[in-house]
Amino acid sequence: MSRSKWGVLVLLGVALALFFALDLRQYLTLDLFADLYRENPGTTRLLYFLVYVAVTAFSLPGAAVMTIVGGAVFGLWEGVVLVSFASTIGATLAFLISRTLLRDWVQQRFGTYLESINQGIKREGSFYLFTLRLIPAVPFFVINLVMGLTPMKVWRFFWVSQLGMLAGTLVYVNAGAQLGQVEELSVQGVMTPGLLASFLVLAFFPWMARALLGRVRQRALYRSYPRPERFDTNLVVIGAGSAGLVSSYIAAAVKARVSLVEKERMGGDCLNTGCVPSKALIRSARIKHYADNAAHYGLKVNSVAVDFPAVMERVQRVISKIEPHDSIERYSALGVDCVSGQATIKSPWQVEVNGTTINTRNIVIATGARPFVPPIPGLDTVGYLTSDTIWGLREQPGRLLVIGGGPIGCELAQAFSRLGSCVIQLDMASRIMPREDEDVSALVAERFVAEGVDLRVDHKPLSFGCDERGKWLVAEHRGEEVRIEFDQLLMAVGRKANTSGFGLENLDIPLTRQGTLEVNEYLQTRYPNIFACGDVAGPYQFTHAASHQAWYATVNALFGRWWKFKVDYSVIPWATFCDPEVARVGLNEQEARERGVSYEVTRYDISDLDRAIADEAAYGFIKVLTVPGRDRILGVTIVGYHAAELITEYVSAMKQRIGLNKILGTIHIYPTLSESNKFVAGEWKRAHAPQRLLEWVERYHRRQRGG
Numbered sequence: 001m002s003r004s005k006w007g008v009l010v011l012l013g014v015a016l017a018l019f020f021a022l023d024l025r026q027y028l029t030l031d032l033f034a035d036l037y038r039e040n041p042g043t044t045r046l047l048y049f050l051v052y053v054a055v056t057a058f059s060l061p062g063a064a065v066m067t068i069v070g071g072a073v074f075g076l077w078e079g080v081v082l083v084s085f086a087s088t089i090g091a092t093l094a095f096l097i098s099r100t101l102l103r104d105w106v107q108q109r110f111g112t113y114l115e116s117i118n119q120g121i122k123r124e125g126s127f128y129l130f131t132l133r134l135i136p137a138v139p140f141f142v143i144n145l146v147m148g149l150t151p152m153k154v155w156r157f158f159w160v161s162q163l164g165m166l167a168g169t170l171v172y173v174n175a176g177a178q179l180g181q182v183e184e185l186s187v188q189g190v191m192t193p194g195l196l197a198s199f200l201v202l203a204f205f206p207w208m209a210r211a212l213l214g215r216v217r218q219r220a221l222y223r224s225y226p227r228p229e230r231f232d233t234n235l236v237v238i239g240a241g242s243a244g245l246v247s248s249y250i251a252a253a254v255k256a257r258v259s260l261v262e263k264e265r266m267g268g269d270c271l272n273t274g275c276v277p278s279k280a281l282i283r284s285a286r287i288k289h290y291a292d293n294a295a296h297y298g299l300k301v302n303s304v305a306v307d308f309p310a311v312m313e314r315v316q317r318v319i320s321k322i323e324p325h326d327s328i329e330r331y332s333a334l335g336v337d338c339v340s341g342q343a344t345i346k347s348p349w350q351v352e353v354n355g356t357t358i359n360t361r362n363i364v365i366a367t368g369a370r371p372f373v374p375p376i377p378g379l380d381t382v383g384y385l386t387s388d389t390i391w392g393l394r395e396q397p398g399r400l401l402v403i404g405g406g407p408i409g410c411e412l413a414q415a416f417s418r419l420g421s422c423v424i425q426l427d428m429a430s431r432i433m434p435r436e437d438e439d440v441s442a443l444v445a446e447r448f449v450a451e452g453v454d455l456r457v458d459h460k461p462l463s464f465g466c467d468e469r470g471k472w473l474v475a476e477h478r479g480e481e482v483r484i485e486f487d488q489l490l491m492a493v494g495r496k497a498n499t500s501g502f503g504l505e506n507l508d509i510p511l512t513r514q515g516t517l518e519v520n521e522y523l524q525t526r527y528p529n530i531f532a533c534g535d536v537a538g539p540y541q542f543t544h545a546a547s548h549q550a551w552y553a554t555v556n557a558l559f560g561r562w563w564k565f566k567v568d569y570s571v572i573p574w575a576t577f578c579d580p581e582v583a584r585v586g587l588n589e590q591e592a593r594e595r596g597v598s599y600e601v602t603r604y605d606i607s608d609l610d611r612a613i614a615d616e617a618a619y620g621f622i623k624v625l626t627v628p629g630r631d632r633i634l635g636v637t638i639v640g641y642h643a644a645e646l647i648t649e650y651v652s653a654m655k656q657r658i659g660l661n662k663i664l665g666t667i668h669i670y671p672t673l674s675e676s677n678k679f680v681a682g683e684w685k686r687a688h689a690p691q692r693l694l695e696w697v698e699r700y701h702r703r704q705r706g707g
Contacts, residue, residue, distance in 0.1 A: 056090025241268020
């Protein structure tokens with residue numbers, strides 16, 4: 001550490017030690033400064049100014065009290081001048097102290113986390129700081145310290161703080177000035193119109209400032225986009241996937257006029273290339289797996305041949321049966337104006353489709369996501385499939401290379417393996433399903449390997465190649481290059497939000513580091529009348545999460561001027577439909593450790609469950625995380641047969657704040673898989689049995705026996 005940093009650190013330590021050791025806060029009172037002012041006004045002004053600077057610079061408690069004291073002693077205008085410059089100088093010194101001592105260390109250690117903040121400061125730092133100063137959402141001393149860690153220039157920090165704090169200074173000093181005019185501290189003395197008005201302004205100032213600032217910012221934001229005199233519709237929804245369909249449904253249900261624009265197929269990815277086709281394929285693969293293992297059930301079955309084209313046609317048949325649920329005909333009957341075509345956002349008020357401009361009060365962006373394909377050398381030469389294009393296959397791959405160990409990769413790898421393909425699953429991580437706990441990943445990996453999946457973890461793809469003999473991948477594994485030959489390639493390494501191609505670039509709507517649209521807690525983008533939900537908004541890429549967000553986005557769009565709702569992510573469940581299924585809600589151990597959350601684990605092995613034994617599905621476990629010493633559920637992970645169905649009881653319990661004790665006291669039908677939920681609650685209860693009380697009860701029973 002440099003000498004300058006040591007000097008600042010020592011000075012800061014001495015100042016804090018003296019302030020608290022000598023209890024200097026007791027001297028920051030009206031009586032002290034009033035007495036001094038009567039004896040020597042000039043010296044009192046200088047002393048007050050220096051003390052205020054010191055209090056602010058060293059982030060000591062008492063600045064708000066001193067502001068009111070300044071108004072009471074010096075009057076309104078003199079007090080405003082003194083407080084305004086003293087507070088700004090002190091804030092700037094605190095800013096410099098933070099920058100000198102902490103900035104380099106924090107930026108080096110947490111630079112990735114501060115990157116978005118730094119970009120925001122560069123983009124609109126002055127307005128951002130002005131907003132914080134005008135609306136004291138966080139204490140001013142915190143703002144001073146945090147801003148010191150950003151790239152903001154000192155002079156900009158000074159003048160923006162001066163202007164931003166001026167209105168608040170005026171309100172606080174005026175309250176002090178009115179208080180200084182009270183001759184007698186009695187009910188009658190305090191109940192003067194001027195003082196009451198000052199306290200009312202003081203109480204409502206943050207709300208008034210927020211409302212005024214919002215109007216100013218909104219006018220500046222929309223300045224380049226004239227608002228139409230009339231609107232054709234209340235809401236335009238772009239994208240007819242899960243989020244878009246729910247948004248349109250809700251808007252029509254509350255009698256709003258809504259236009260739903262879709263350029264391809266209604267139903268989006270979930271119906272056409274995601275949830276529905278994958279589950280249909282998994283079902284066919286599971287039936288084949290049951291037939292191959294019929295002997296476990298006491299049955300003799302001749303070998304079952306896979307008609308792969310028929311399997312894939314069945315997948316399409318399932319899609320066709322569900323299509324009417326998401327069709328133009330159904331939604332038109334509900335009152336939705338369904339428009340087929342490419343939507344282009346021309347302004348916050350206008351969407352163009354097929355050459356026609358729709359004037360709308362609000363826009364909901366629900367454009368979903370698409371498979372992400374990394375730029376690996378040679379990839380285009382070998383050709384590849386994704387979760388969008390694999391459903392066009394009619395010839396079964398002999399050797400299928402699946403790159404990706406997440407939910408999509410795991411589901412499709414096991415399904416194709418069970419249908420008879422030789423599957424090689426590869427991932428750069430040290431294990432598949434890296435978002436889950438290690439014991440979960442290990443159990444799934446063990447089943448995959450037992451069923452014949454060639455699992456290659458800790459393999460980094462380097463390049464692809466092909467010739468007349470076939471296709472191959474060169475990957476790096478623990479410092480060595482490995483060659484893997486295959487016939488078909490499935491890329492399943494994640495999905496990327498669809499944020500381009502429909503006019504967002506013209507509105508300069510920012511993206512997050514994950515590539516999704518940046519939205520606030522109300523799902524609003526930079527423009528308050530443009531909302532986003534579903535995969536394009538994140539943070540989850542689940543159909544049910546998209547539907548959940550769609551309710552908030554639509555209600556806030558249609559009724560937000562009166563009341564807005566913050567989107568609730570507290571209880572979001574999800575499942576991976578491999579075998580064994582993996583379902584989770586809330587925290588797992590891995591996330592709890594990362595977030596520093598204290599927890600207690602209760603586990604029940606499904607291998608002990610009667611129904612699971614009867615169904616030849618006695619494998620897996622339930623793991624519940626609770627608050628230490630209490631039955632409040634923090635999260636649940638289930639691995640096993642029908643885990644996605646079993647998790648629902650815990651989703652309801654967490655949503656309704658029901659603990660394990662009440663689950664234990666609920667009757668569960670015998671024999672069912674759901675009994676496992678009761679049994680894990682019983683395990684928790686047994687671990688928390690009142691041992692001292694049980695000892696007394698044992699003595700009581702002994703005496704009852706005549707012992």
